[in-house]
Amino acid sequence: MRVLVVGGGIAGCAVALAAHRAGLDAEVYEAQPDGAADHGAFLTLATNGMAALAQLGAAEAVAAAGFPLTTLRLTDHTGAEVATRPLDGHADELTTFRCLRRSELCRVLRTEVRHRGVPVRHGARLVSVESDDTGVLAGFADGSTARGDVLVGADGLHSVVRTAIDPGAPPPRYAGQRVFYGCTTRATPPTAAGRIDMVRGSGSAFGYCVSPTGETFWYCRVTAPPLTDADLAGGGPARWRELLLPLLRPDRTPSADIVAATGEALMVTNARDLPSVRHWYGGRALVVGDAAHAASPATGQGAALALEDAVVLGKALRDTATVDAAFVAYERMRRPRVDGNTAASAQLSAGRPAERPQQSADELAAQLDWHTPLPG
Structure with missing residues (x-):
């Protein structure tokens, strides 16, 4: 065949x-x-x-x-820990x-x-x-x-x-959220080896993890109207930071500092399904x-x-x-x-x-x- x-x-x-x-x-x-x-x-x-x-x-x-990644930690918009649990499969490499x-x-x-x-x-x-x-x-x-x-x-x-x-x-169809992704070596968020941190923010869902070499990978899901093709073509990392930081700053979490420390490695997409x-x-x-x-x-x-x-x-x-x-x-x-x-x-x-x-x-x-x- x-x-x-x-x-x-x-x-x-x-x-x-x-x-x-x-x-x-x-x-x-x-x-x-x-x-x-x-x-x-x-x-x-x-x-x-x-x-x-x-x-x-x-x-x-x-x-x-x-x-x-062997552990997931969930915090709320105040920075308080909601839960920490092991991830499935962590016992087998x-x-x-x-x-x-x-x-x-x-x-x-x-x-x-x-x-x-x-x-x-x-x-x-x-x-x-x-x-x-x-x-x-x-x-x-x-x-x-x-x-x-x-x-x-x-x-x-x-x-x-x-x-x-x-x-x-x-x-x-548009799934109702803009999704931002980024990575940076200039952020120093609280972390632990093998842990992914999920932040239930007041205006977003944020997640990050830090590699063994110190690179912070993060995403942020924001409920908002879709960005137009013109927005996507004309924007860039500086524009995406402008959109994100006002949503993240009110929370007492590391999310805003991670985004602020991210340079050109920042992108956004309209979530579709x-x-x-x-x-x-x-x-x-x-x-x-x-x-x-x-x-x-x-x-x-x-x-x-x-x-x-x-x-x-x-x-x-x-x-x-x-x-x-x-x-x-x-x-x-x-x-x-x-x-x-x-x-x-x-x-x-x-x-x-x-x-x-x-x-x-x-x-x-x-x-x-x-x-x-x-x-x-």
Whole structure:
């Protein structure tokens, strides 16, 4: 079976690794030119994401690229401690939460893909998808084409593959929050090794952690109207500090000082999600990751769920007799979990308590265990 993977980010590389482990012939097509910078700030990769990477043989490399987080501390706007608790998976080095730059995670996964001999073609911008009974044909902006048995769209929030599957699919919606990200070596917030601090501010949700080398990574979620395209194009770090500091200064927390100490490494995005994608597949094409179930960043599960997707899809393609059966099995396994996460993230972004997806740890472990067949 030949698998065409559209998108060379986290989800796409993970799908390529899963396809390779399943004994399939995969190739990755990435729209950005070779050597282009990866966009995005830092992320925390939770236990479930690390567990999925272990099934793909990439956990050790990712663990080495980041630093561990073993404890979460929550404080309120007065600086008072609300709770401190250990994070899941902290007893096992390869399932411990990791903090790392998104670009580093992409780099490590691409390196793993290349080490396994999976081709990665850069500058391949998808423009068309055509399926028939014998396979799928991908057309690219430069006029080239590629033919395979399956096409997997790992091309993100504004997925071309999703639109090809369902031309009437609704566009991403604004999730109600602006999300700021930054990092600095000039801040000295109260911290402890392996701890991520969450601050329940009076006008924001703030989080930060400090690397072993003294770099403070932080994010801030603010409920506000979306920034316009003109705002985003015309702004910059100084403007984003102007927007943030008046919201943070009234609180007796380190948040404002961290932002004030941040220089050019500061960015903002409008949080967007996909409330429900009706069709994950059509013909020989299927979507994974943000292309299928983008959520606001409130639960911090986007990358981890994309990695889970890859493992389950690889197993489905391996364990089923037909492409249709594989797609049906994949969606049956994944949709309840990821739709639940999207809803939970939306609730948190709206300032409401979140109803977490209901799935037992044993059930998830069985889905991710490469040697356990998918249930019929």
